[in-house]
Amino acid sequence: MKVLFVYNPLSGMTQIKGHLYSIINIFSKAEFDLNVHATTGHLDAFNVVKDKAREYDMIVCSGGDGTLNEVVNGIMISKADVRLGYIPAGSTNDYATSLGLSKNMLKAADLIVSGEPTNYDVGTFNDKFFIYVGAFGAFTNVAYNTPQETKNIVGHLAYVLEGIKSIASIKAFHLKIITDDLQFDEPFIYGMVTNTLSVGGIYRLKKDRVALNDGLFEVMLIRPPKSAIELSSITSFLLGIDETSPLISIIKTSKIFFETNEPLPWTLDGEFGGNLDKVKITNLKQAIKIIDHKKAV
């Protein structure tokens, strides 16, 4: 098995350094024909995987959401028929948790050696790809000043909304939104397109109502609050205290189109996704093979 192991030496709280020899040892014992690449900066993981993925049977990625996003983009653009192994190493790992992957790096490496892949959905975002969340809003741009905070976009949103003194200071964007069967033409302060069971560890979706390989996204749209009570209904929803809010729509769709008069700041998998006035998102059903379960004996 030809394996490319791409890891981010700087990612997150869970440093890979103390585990690197043990992980490589696990891969060597499995007789992987292994190439190891430590990423050197932004887009390095993307470029390496895009250029090399077709030479391999498997790509193993270790890092946080940003590294995973780059590796997924590399695999998708290369159109390589590879399986993906993921050893999560970031500070928050909503997607890895949604897949049921171990936070213990050696256990995650063991599963990559002995496990089997499942086909999971990938999102397209104009000419890019994302694996679990694309979001826009008044607050998404602020977070990039503090990279670690960016990882927890929902926690950040709830925190910002709780701290707001005046409702008038919340910036709303007038959007035209088209989904599989709905249309909106009104102001929103925040929107999030997800394929995950949680975002930021706070915003949780019911496991029996969300599947990561059903070809559908969950979409959360937040309308501007007109009173302090409406504002608190939004934060209560985001923090999981209330199950519904009159200002929040949750919908399922396989594709969604956003259009605004002014560019919106977007995040993709917790990284900056650009300032854009037109965004087309589609769900590529079961487009990537991720190792997530043990072989049936």
Ligand SMILES: [Mg+2]
């Ligand atoms: Mg889904």
